[in-house]
Structure formats: structure tokens, C-alpha cells
Amino acid sequence: MSAYNILSARGVNRLCHFTKFQSFTHIILHETGILASDSIRQDTKHVTDQERYDGELDYVCCSIQYPNSWFLKQAMKNDTDKLFQEWVVLYINLNILDSREAKFCPCNASKGSGRYIKENMEEIESIFAHSIPTFPYSRTPRMLPSCPTDGQAEILIKGGIPRSFIIGIAVGNKKIAERIYAMLAMYHIRDISIFIAPDVITTRWSSMIKDGRIPDEIACGWPEEE
Numbered sequence: 001m002s003a004y005n006i007l008s009a010r011g012v013n014r015l016c017h018f019t020k021f022q023s024f025t026h027i028i029l030h031e032t033g034i035l036a037s038d039s040i041r042q043d044t045k046h047v048t049d050q051e052r053y054d055g056e057l058d059y060v061c062c063s064i065q066y067p068n069s070w071f072l073k074q075a076m077k078n079d080t081d082k083l084f085q086e087w088v089v090l091y092i093n094l095n096i097l098d099s100r101e102a103k104f105c106p107c108n109a110s111k112g113s114g115r116y117i118k119e120n121m122e123e124i125e126s127i128f129a130h131s132i133p134t135f136p137y138s139r140t141p142r143m144l145p146s147c148p149t150d151g152q153a154e155i156l157i158k159g160g161i162p163r164s165f166i167i168g169i170a171v172g173n174k175k176i177a178e179r180i181y182a183m184l185a186m187y188h189i190r191d192i193s194i195f196i197a198p199d200v201i202t203t204r205w206s207s208m209i210k211d212g213r214i215p216d217e218i219a220c221g222w223p224e225e226e
Helices: 003-009 021-028 069-078 094-098 121-128 174-186 204-210
Strands: 014-020 059-064 087-093 102-105 154-158 166-171 193-196 218-220
Touching (some): 003 121, 014 021, 014 094, 021 087, 021 174, 087 094, 102 121, 166 174, 174 193
Parallel strands (some): 166 193
Antiparallel strands (some): 014 059, 059 154, 087 166, 102 154, 193 218
């Protein structure tokens, strides 16, 4: 059974990758989309994880169904850019797993300098186990089936994620949503949905999904063309 089928059967319908707003602009306007760290030109580089302790510089790290908000919180804290401080979460079409080489990790891929990364994607069901050796808490009985036991579990996509696989953008408030809406409209990009999802941008989603609740995500619809 393929990784796509395993995840789909559990209700997973997307991967997540967070980035800064100014990086998003470059991502969305180029067919290459999200590039792995070693493919980004030095003059345009803004690597979210400056250290990359997992050693997988030719892979793009994604979380499953919801973003790694703990790492996002740390990235925001360490961000020295006082001019551009907005962050967004990109939703990635799950079917990228059928067209790109990938690995997975039941925890944050950087833990143990990448020693927990697995190459056999057919074993990805293991990230939903009742208990994970690298995670101190067991899976709760009411936890959403689409969410890994450890919310920092990751899928690593080889090379990069083409723009065509980006299906949505989650932001923390209406102001950022309006800026993204205006930019997408300027470039006539209408195949990407925008969601206002403050619980998704923070770690609040974690306690909600453990109780079987789905965090609110308000879709910002495109107006009908005249």
C-alpha cells in the first residue's frame, strides 16, 4: 500500500510547510515553488531552519495535516528581521507523494541529527502508533485519526515542491489574508485557497485535535468574475 493511500485512508488531505511572507512571494510566482535548502540561490535564500540538524539539505520538510507550530514559534522568536515578520503556512497537495521521492520521520527530523528518519514510505502508518519511542506522550483515544501521535512528525520531499502542488495558504488574521489576496489577484492566481486559521498558526491546534476537535479555518472565497 502506498504512502498516499495509507495517509488518505486516515483522512489526511494535505501536507504543511511554513515560510515567511516575503519567501512566499518568490515561491508562488515561480513554477519551481518550494526549493530544498541546497537549491536556493544565496542572494535570495531565507532558510527557515538555519541549522538543518537532520542533514537532509536536498529535501523539503513538511508536517502532516497541521504545521509544526512549535518549530514555527521558535523560528519567529529567533527571527531578527524587524521589517518582514509575517509567516504563512502553505498547504501541499498530498498527491505529491505519488510523484516525488520522499522519506518520513515519526518526530522532528532534526532529532538525534536525523537518526530517526525512515526511507521506506510504506511504513508511514507507524507515525500514528499508540506510543512513539521518541515522544513522551501516548496517543489519546479521541485524537483525530489524520494527525500523527507526535505533532512534529515530518515527511521530507526530495528536491522541492513545484508550485502546482500548493493548494492553500493559512494565515493568522484577516490583515495578512487581504495582502495575500491582493497579491494573488494581481498575478491572476486563483487556484490557491486562502484560510484565516489563527489556531493552526499557533500550537492551540494540538490540544484541540487530541480531543477530537477540528480547528476552525475560515475560507476566503474569490468573488465571481463579472
